[in-house]
Amino acid sequence: MEANKMSKNPITKILGIKYPLIQAPLNWLTDAKFVAAVSNAGGLGTFGPNAGKTSPEQDSMKTLTEEIKRAQQLTDKPFAVNLMVSSSDDFIYPNQVFETALAAGVRTFVLSGFLNTELIKKVKKSGSKLIVREMNSTVSGAKEAEKLGADVIVATGYDEGGVIPTTGFGTFTTVPRIVDAVSIPVIAAGGVTDVRGVRAAFALGAQGVYVGTRLIVTNENRTAQITKEKIVDSGVNDILLVAPNQRSIKNAAADKWAAEFDDGDHETFAATRKAGGVRPAMLDGKINDGVISFDVGIDNIHEIKSVWEVVDEMMADFK
Ligand SMILES: Cc1cc2nc3c(=O)[nH]c(=O)nc-3n(C[C@H](O)[C@H](O)[C@H](O)COP(=O)(O)O)c2cc1C
Structure with missing residues (x-):
């Protein structure tokens, strides 16, 4: 796929990474080892909410700072932090995460959930790169995020894992709608669990993929072994x-x-x-x-692999 060659891919250029693969934030299931493994494999690792914590009582900001410092020792590649915005006026918590991560040296953010104008402007003013993912991908939201300075938009289909879009529109419907609406690059989320999904995403006009589910079933992810095995068997x-x-x-x-x-x-x-x-x-x-x-691409997941193997296989067309 000539069009997929790395030299022509805007996502890798904007984010300073080798492959156009972004690890989606996963509540409770990210830590320094996993995030650094994704970035070392050539993708963009991302810390999600409750990163590195083992119980709700632990201080999220203190643990996040420690995890960021550990990741900086494990990789010299960029990685991101998730700013989870749970309603349109939710500012305090995601802003605290932003300030904490910025102070620790992070310069790439994934704002997900709802658009918060003030926070988007603040992230961009810091000179950081910003990926925006609305919980329910909308044309108006994508245009708004572009206007506010987002660098990359995520188009999410109903096929995804996590909190799924209530609109019910699948990845095949959502990705081209958003691609046609904005001029900034779009990455596809929802059911991308192998190289065929990556090719489909690019055929729909996406210029990168946002992968959550597949990366859970890896050696480096902190999901319990028994749960990974149950997923493989399901x-x-x-x-x-x-x-x-x-x-x-x-x-x-x-x-x-x-x-x-x-x-x-x-x-x-x-x-x-x-x-x-x-x-x-x-x-x-x-x-x-x-x-x-979990997402509905589960039938493509047959084995617990290393992060490197998963990224390497999915990015087969980018070498
Ligand atoms: C276990 C799990 C936890 C998730 N937690 C978050 C989260 O905290 N913040 C967020 O923005 N998205 C979260 N998501 C959604 C993912 O970031 C992403 O949108 C989705 O996993 C991509 O689709 P895929 O699972 O089909 O690869 C979660 C997904 C899963 C499977």
């Missing part, structure tokens, strides 16, 4: 919708929430959060106690 038919915006691989907790959701209970998302979200089952390995959040 397929798309083992995934349940437990809330309008949340899937989980079947387990005792997911079966219960899915049944309640089926019965018309729309508070099940709050119930998953009250139970600790992805932390019990994914980080702590309490396999039946919470959400095992």
Whole structure:
């Protein structure tokens, strides 16, 4: 694929990385070892919320600073920090994360969730690179983010893992819509779990990929071994919708929430959060106690591999 040659790829140029592959932020499931492994493999590693923490009681900012310092020792390549904005007027927490990471030397940020004009302007004023991902990708939001100075936009389809877009539009629908709306480069998120997904994303006009799910099932990710094995043994038919915006691989907790959701209970998302979200089952390995959040590309994941192998295989056309 001539068009994919690195010398012509705007994402690698803008972000100063080897391959146009961005590791998506993963709540509770990132730490210095994992983030540095992605960056050393040629992608962009990203710290998500609760990076490096093992319990909710730990101080997020102190742990983030320590993890950033560790990552700086493990790699000389760029990596990013996620600014998770949970409503349009949410500023205090993501701003605190921004100030903390900036002070530690980070100059690349992934703002996700809702657009916050003040924060976007502040990030850009610091001279940092900014990737913007709306929770529900919209044409108006992408245009707004471009106007405010975002460097890269993420277009996310319903196929993704994590908190899924309630619009329900798949990756094949969402990526070209956003590509056609803006002049800055777009990266595709949602169900990209092997090289075929990467090729499809580029065929739709994306110039990079944003990969969460596939990178969870790697040696370097801190997800519990038992959970990684359960994921490898599961397929798309083992995934349940437990809330309008949340899937989980079947387990005792997911079966219960899915049944309640089926019965018309729309508070099940709050119930998953009250139970600790992805932390019990994914980080702590309490396999039946919470959400095992995953995308619908799960059938392409057959093995726990190293981060390097995953990135190398997905980026086969960029060598
Ligand atoms: C376990 C898990 C946790 C996630 N946590 C976050 C998060 O804290 N912040 C965020 O912006 N996105 C989060 N996401 C979404 C990812 O960043 C990304 O959008 C998604 O994983 C990309 O699609 P994929 O999983 O199909 O590769 C999470 C996804 C998963 C699977």
